[in-house]
Amino acid sequence: MTRTVYLNGQYLPEDEAKVSIFDRGFLFADGVYEVTSVLDGKLIDFDGHATRLARSLGELEMGNPISKEDLLEVHRELVRRNDIGDGLIYLQITRGAADRDFAYPAEDTPQTIVLFTQSKPGLAENPMATTGMKVISIEDQRWGRRDIKTVQLLYPSMGKMMAKAAGAHDAWMVEDGKITEGTSNNAYIVKNGKIITRNLGTEILHGITRAAVLRFAREAQMEVEERAFTLDEAKAADEAFITSASSFVMPVVEIDGAPVGDGKVGRVAPRLREIYLDESRKAAV
Missing domain, CATH: 3.30.470.10 (Aminotransferase class 4, branched-chain amino acid transferase, N-terminal domain)
Known part of the structure; x- marks a missing residue:
């Protein structure tokens, strides 16, 4: 058709x-x-x-x-x-x-x-939600106004190809030692039960899914901290995940070839994915 x-x-x-x-x-x-x-x-x-x-x-x-x-x-x-x-x-x-x-x-x-x-x-039934995704870290070489959702996506495309060449699913970008975001998603880590994600600014896209997930997390009495975190913190995290409009909430189980936590999908990301999909379907138009 x-x-x-x-x-x-x-x-x-x-x-x-x-x-x-x-x-x-x-x-x-x-x-x-x-x-x-x-x-x-x-x-x-x-x-x-x-x-x-x-x-x-x-x-x-x-x-x-x-x-x-x-x-x-x-x-x-x-x-x-x-x-x-x-x-x-x-x-x-x-x-x-x-x-x-x-x-x-x-x-x-x-x-x-x-x-x-x-x-x-089957968009919401992506099997990677149960197996987790692998990411690599790359230098963030984009322009400074990432809060504007422009069509200039060449470097994120390059980042996707760098990840593919390394046998990974995506790349997390690093600037001044701190992770900004993924090539087409916002990045999160979980440490001692606390969800940590980059605070809003010109350095990252103000994700619509990000805003909803953080709201649902707080409503579920989960602790959330919005601040920049380092690559070393990410590698030492208990869990990691991404959010985006097409992936919803997706766990990350490996960064630069090293396992995150025990290298398996944890408890926070699947729970947030469940909440997000349930609540979003109720409010869908």
Whole structure:
């Protein structure tokens, strides 16, 4: 079945959707994006993603070409047209197409907005949730405004390939001796029952799943500390895990070839995953 996508107000077959070669997202990575999970045909954490989208656009002094209400309708229509049970909806907004110039184009330049779906049956039943994932550490060489969810993802892609070459699943990035985050996820450790994760700032993405998981953890009377932690702390932790919109909560059992704790999935990550999926499904739209 040909996938239906959304481009600048139109629903089109994917092979008919075209974006200009002069689009600034292509020429300058001058754009932002969001990824929203779909479970049982409903959207997970949509409000959070819409709010972060507006923030990212504002930080780049870029307009928002679609209202939150219309954006929700587009998401729902793409789920319907593509018969998505479990999967993802990718959204990208750029500053639009204009003759190549480092300076921003005129404010009335039409922006580009693209949405498409990815069907992923059994998204919440990933077997890695029971076996755990392996990560390596790499130097964080990204630009300084990681709190803005831009489309400039080359270094995270490189990090994924470094991990793959090392026989691991992902890479945790390190800056000034402290872990920032994974290539496409927020990073956590657990020590003596306490959940530790990097505090918010320009150094990391303000994860929507991160915010929900920490709220659920506190509601479950789990101790949470938001601060930077070192690579050595991570390697000496009792447990480790990541959160993201597509992985939800995923345990980490190995860092740089060394086991985390006893090298097996612990108790905190599975419990948080269970809570997150249960509560998110209840609140899904």
